[in-house]
Amino acid sequence: MNEKEELILDMIRENPFISQQELSEIVGISKSSIANIISGLIKKEYVFGKAYVLNEIAPIVCIGGANVDKKFYTKYKITNETSNPVRSSRSVGGVARNIAENLGRLGEDVTLISASGLDSEWKEIYDLSSPFMNLEHVAQNENLTTGSYTAVLDMNGDLSIALADMDVFENITPELLIKNSNILRRAKCIVVDLNCPSETIDFLCFFTSKHNIPLVIIPVSSPKMNRLPKTLNAVSWLIVNKDETETFMNIKINDEEDWGNSVKEWLNLGVKNVIVTNGSKGVMTGSENGEIHYFPAIETPIVVDVTGAGDSFCSGVIYSWLQKKEIDYIIKAGLVNSHKTIMSKYTVRQELSKKQLMLDMEAI
Numbered sequence: 001m002n003e004k005e006e007l008i009l010d011m012i013r014e015n016p017f018i019s020q021q022e023l024s025e026i027v028g029i030s031k032s033s034i035a036n037i038i039s040g041l042i043k044k045e046y047v048f049g050k051a052y053v054l055n056e057i058a059p060i061v062c063i064g065g066a067n068v069d070k071k072f073y074t075k076y077k078i079t080n081e082t083s084n085p086v087r088s089s090r091s092v093g094g095v096a097r098n099i100a101e102n103l104g105r106l107g108e109d110v111t112l113i114s115a116s117g118l119d120s121e122w123k124e125i126y127d128l129s130s131p132f133m134n135l136e137h138v139a140q141n142e143n144l145t146t147g148s149y150t151a152v153l154d155m156n157g158d159l160s161i162a163l164a165d166m167d168v169f170e171n172i173t174p175e176l177l178i179k180n181s182n183i184l185r186r187a188k189c190i191v192v193d194l195n196c197p198s199e200t201i202d203f204l205c206f207f208t209s210k211h212n213i214p215l216v217i218i219p220v221s222s223p224k225m226n227r228l229p230k231t232l233n234a235v236s237w238l239i240v241n242k243d244e245t246e247t248f249m250n251i252k253i254n255d256e257e258d259w260g261n262s263v264k265e266w267l268n269l270g271v272k273n274v275i276v277t278n279g280s281k282g283v284m285t286g287s288e289n290g291e292i293h294y295f296p297a298i299e300t301p302i303v304v305d306v307t308g309a310g311d312s313f314c315s316g317v318i319y320s321w322l323q324k325k326e327i328d329y330i331i332k333a334g335l336v337n338s339h340k341t342i343m344s345k346y347t348v349r350q351e352l353s354k355k356q357l358m359l360d361m362e363a364i
Contacts, residue, residue, distance in 0.1 A: 064096030104132025
């Protein structure tokens with residue numbers, strides 16, 4: 001929104017029954033200009049029709065990566081420096097986008113803020129994502145290339161190597177977020193991944209503290225841990241894996257004691273709730289009251305594809321936490337959603353819904 005739109009929206013918020021003539025006199029522009037601005041606000045869904053009923057839906061706002069995933073499944077043991085026979089698949093991904101789709105399928109109102117090119121890859125992302133989230137706040141630039149992630153998986157379905165073209169996300173700047181501050185202020189929760197620049201993470205820590213909005217940070221990979229602030233008092237949840245923890249803290253986690261100590265170290269940095277995941281060994285959680293809990297992973301005999309497992313875990317946790325569930329339920333929801341995703345060929349399992357997640361949890 002421009003300055004006049006923000007001013008008029010604020011005035012409507014103060015008095016939803018204010019007339020266009022009154023707005024014209026206060027703002028100092030013609031009544032026809034006021035009508036055009038209000039028409040634009042209605043099209044953008046900031047207000048709903050006459051009496052200017054405000055759109056006060058409190059969405060979950062996910063900020064970060066939205067990209068095309070290309071996966072190559074090797075048929076035999078991987079041999080370096082030569083051609084390896086594979087079968088391939090293509091889907092849409094990105095940590096923030098994946099979490100947004102999971103939450104959208106669970107019935108939440110979700111808005112995605114990201115950056116993309118104006119290319120066929122973005123159209124693919126838009127077509128497959130738009131049923132589950134609001135995409136009108138994605139910044140598009142015809143001179144940029146939409147992000148892509150290429151994964152090579154071994155015979156067991158485990159990740160061998162991944163290649164990420166994510167430069168476009170450097171355009172998720174504080175300036176972009178300021179332009180979208182109206183939707184951010186309405187958020188019931190903001191989820192951000194570390195595809196975003198460090199100054200964007202710093203801005204969100206300040207913004208969410210000022211407006212008392214829960215902030216969830218999801219790291220993307222160990223190399224991007226340097227984008228995480230050193231002080232994390234603004235963070236409601238940090239969901240991080242063992243390798244990312246080792247990188248950020250410059251430590252080695254060799255046993256359960258080290259694992260538990262790493263949780264304590266995260267809490268010492270100000271995080272209110274933290275989860276340190278450790279693959280098939282399960283997860284360790286900690287909260288600001290000092291309680292630390294261990295939860296074993298759910299045994300998954302058939303692993304189809306691990307891509308998206310972490311994102312589905314995060315989504316189950318965020319969803320259940322916003323439902324005000326207890327910690328045991330919150331973690332189980334994450335583990336169950338991840339378990340079911342691993343057994344699916346999709347990055348976000350297609351059958352996911354609020355009802356299906358409840359059934360899955362009852363069955364395990």
